[in-house]
Amino acid sequence: MIEITPLYGALTAILMAILSTRAGLMRGKYKIALGDGGNKELALNIRRFGNLSEYAAMVVVLMLLMELNGASAKMLHTYGSIFIALRLIHPIVLFSDMPPPKWKMLGRFISAGGTAILMVFGAFILLSA
Template sequence: MSLIYTPIYAAILAILMLVLATKVVLTRRKLRIGVGDKGDGAMLKVIRVHGNATEYVPITLILLALAELNGASAYLINSWGIAFVVGRLIHAYGLGRSIGVSFGRFYGTILTWLVILSLAIYLLVTSFMALI
């Protein structure tokens, strides 16, 4: 079985991560900061927006691919994929605007975690069911 839907979400998320990485590079150039954040709040913010994506995107794509390979329906795969992309976009927007509590940070995190948790539960249940 080959992957049909997961590569679409992988490509969209790769583009998002490149956009976020570009913001880091441009901020570094503007502020003349080669490594780290040098205590600058703007630099720290763009680093964390990108870093947060790098923390959640890989594991979610692995889980999504495994669910697709294990026969999850197109409806489930696309529901998870869309929810995750939306979660990452609103999280990046929210954190990019404010390091404090915001709608984007809160709901982006909730969507991200719900997708990861539901994928993990799906994989545990389907894997144990296959053993029976």
């Protein structure tokens, strides 16, 4: 029975709903139906949602396959928790103007790089199963 992956899938969906709602509300505020209309603030909010949606499906699928292959509950919770933490950090540290503050650069490096490492780790676990 699949018991752990749905929790992290649901948490990811909640985060996606929050980020997409923020972008949608901003579209209404600035009366921009498609694209970002050249508005930097809206463009950044669109990317906050987009970055999560680009990685979420793959991470949840990897996690599901690990669970189906018998990965331990501890490993799955660690994997899922790290993903959620990295994806909570990423929208905060995402920047559009250069040069960004150093703390944002470091946060972005950790959140984006950490997500990539997490995917490679998941793939490695599946390939070695």
